[in-house]
Amino acid sequence: MSPKKQASTRKTSLYRLNAPADPGLDLHTLVEERYRGREGFTTTPVDHAGVVGLLVTGSIARDRAEWCDVLSELTGADVQVAGRTSSGLLLVRTERAVYAVTYGMGHHMIDSARLDLGFGLQFALRCLDQDGISLVRRHLMDARGRTNENSTTRGGNLRDLGTEWIGSIVSKITGKAIDLPLTHTSAGRRSLGVSCTDSSISLPLGRSPQQFLNDLRVIEDACTQPAPLPGLESLAKVRSLRRRGKTDLVRELNERLDQYLGDLDAPGLALNFPGECASHATETRAIRIMRGSRVIDVGDLDIDDIRQFVRDRPDGCRLSTLKDVRVQLFADEECTESLSPPIPGHRWITAEVRSGAAHHFYWQGSWYEIGAEFVQALRDDVTELLGRPSGVVLPTWPAGKKTDEDWFNKEAAKQPGYDLFDKKNVHTGTFRGGGLEICDVLGPEGQLIMVKKADKGSSGLSHLFAQARTATEALRYDAEVREKFLARVAELRPNDPPEDTLATPTVVLAIRLKYGVPLTADSLFAFSQVSLLQTALALQGMGAKVEVVPIYA
Incomplete structure (x- = not known):
């Protein structure tokens, strides 16, 4: 049998560092301090066939792996297995930048404050096939602080994966790269799989110095493209500045x-x-x-x-x-x-x-x-939402210590056709203790009116948006909550079919800003705009109609 031919590439993690491509820069300063001169680690200057930089390798040996104790307790056997963690880090200087290539646990040796946090996504948005996306991990900037990861084995576009641009912070994206003359594709392979986080690219890179340096140049050229590829622009709107607050x-x-x-x-x-x-x-x-x-x-x-x-x-x-x-x-x-x-x-x-x-x-x-584009898009969508007509009429809410939320809800419920539901919580096996507050006031056509006094920021609004989502979800999916709420509505309105209230519910977010400031896109804190739009989308997805009503002083 003939010996197996060695592959020309190896899957590698690549980082770009916030450091000048200056021959006078001491590359040791880019390595985490605790690894400089650490026992078991070797640092070697590199100048080989055009590859110029610094190599750091080493391992941490343990006489007994940390999981031995668990297995010993579970089995009664004396489990004795040595443990070893190996790390490799190569810092490479090009004419444009300094890069880090890591193997094993080598990424731990990079000073995290020096990572270029936009590098991975900058590359991904300029080289990935918009119809070949296989995974997107995103964080939603709303009151719930949720993380969503959508994936498919066959690949698809962002819409197929269910992503929305509003308040989405993308931290990882995986897919197929297109039109890149890398070593991997020039070897006759049809496609190139790439996985990118905000700071790294994981892809096959050439093993020889010449192939490796050529691949770096291809990546650098891709990152200099002026704009993301069509279909991927929405993912470039928000950039995380994480990494321990050191930049x-x-x-x-x-x-x-x-x-x-x-x-x-x-x-x-x-x-x-x-x-x-x-x-x-x-x-x-x-x-x-x-x-x-x-x-x-x-x-x-x-x-x-x-x-x-x-x-x-x-x-x-x-x-x-x-x-x-x-x-x-x-x-x-x-x-x-x-x-x-x-x-x-x-x-x-x-x-x-x-x-x-x-x-x-x-x-x-x-x-x-x-960026400014994202802010303007937010403003336009919020303006449209605030401009929707509503059939709800609410009283004024003047300033004063005696005019709190409890007072306002009672004033609103005095109007013909309105009923007070504030503090009339539904108690079920799921919602014990304080129970679940469905709404503050029930409108004349069964509108679920939820009231909140807030400043221009998020202080009361995140509470309001959470109440709207929780109540709507419970009414839609929890039969016990729905039955008890409808029974209470039937007591107050015996001549109205209570089921009609929830067939296509209307959720009214009634907001009074601090000092009586008018409710506009400009008067809302940007994250409140994000949370408002995310809430509206979530409620509409559950079949609800959403209205936003300002309360005047």
């Missing part, structure tokens, strides 16, 4: 956020429920804020409730202090029945910082960059 831009944004936390008039700061808490918004009766021995309990959370723990701190210390604050939801006013774990305070805020055409947003504890 210069993130440090600058954190400084701005730190200043906002100490400024009572800061325009770009608002409150937002973390994803794991949004589903409990309708059940919450008390919220506890803690730092050290200081504890404050509130009924409705406001941004200033959290900010008071940090605003008197010195410059540069507020954000770090906020990360020590904990916020917890409870189902009872005595704070004995917890609905959530204590969650760090910085995950309860959103912030917006504008820098030229780009907007940067702090959301769920991370920064994101959104």
Whole structure:
């Protein structure tokens, strides 16, 4: 039998680093400090057949693998197996940039602050076949903080995979590359599979120095294309700035956020429920804020409730202090029945910082960059949604301590044809404790009216949007909730067929902005616009009609 021919390529992870392609740059500075000179690791300068850079290799040996204890307990046998973790990192300097090629656990050796976080998606959006996408992982910038991963074995376009551009942060995309003269395709192979994250590309690269350098040039040329390929533009609208907050831009944004936390008039700061808490918004009766021995309990959370723990701190210390604050939801006013774990305070805020055409947003504890095109598209869609006519008429809501949400709901229910449902929760085996609040007021044509007073940010709106989704989902899919709600409607309206209320429900989001500011796309914080559109899409997908009604002062 003839020996097997060695493949000309090998699947490799490739990163581009935020470092100048300067021959004077010390490449050692791009390696995580704990691996520099570490026992068992070797660092070697490289200058071979045009490949110029730095090679770092090594392994961490263990006399006994960490899983031996588990197997010993389960089987009663004395399991003794050595463990070894191997890592390889090659830093390569070209005329344009510095790249990192990794094998095994080699990616852990890169200083994460030096990763170019746009590299992987920049490449993917300029070379992937729009009809050959096999996987998209995206994060939705709404109140629930959800992550969706859609995949197909045969490949398809973004619409087939069910992706929406509104508030989607793509962190991974896999598919077939087209028209790239790489070593892999020139060897007679028909297609090239590529998997890209925000910072990396995983693809076959040439094994010889000449092939490898040629492949790097092809990738560099692809990244210089002026715009994403048709059909992929929507994925380029939002860019994550994650990676432990070490980049210069993130440090600058954190400084701005730190200043906002100490400024009572800061325009770009608002409150937002973390994803794991949004589903409990309708059940919450008390919220506890803690730092050290200081504890404050509130009924409705406001941004200033959290900010008071940090605003008197010195410059540069507020954000770090906020990360020590904990916020917890409870189902009872005595704070004995917890609905959530204590969650760090910085995950309860959103912030917006504008820098030229780009907007940067702090959301769920991370920064994101959104271009002007995305912001304008948001504004147009929100304007259309706010302009839809509604059959609901609501009273004014003047400022004053006595005119709280409870007062307004009762005023609205005094109108002919309207009924009060605020605090008349439905209790079922699923919704125990505080039960489920379906709506605040039932409209004359069975509209589910949900009321919220909020500032221009997300503080009350994320609660409102979560209530709308939870109530609509429960009415649609939970027979016990639906039966109990319809029974209550029948008691109040014996002459109206209660089933008609839910055949094609109308959900009315009634919003009063702080200080009586008019409700427009311009007066809503950008993430509130995202959450509003995501909520409208979700409700429409469940067969509901969505209306947004402003409440005037």
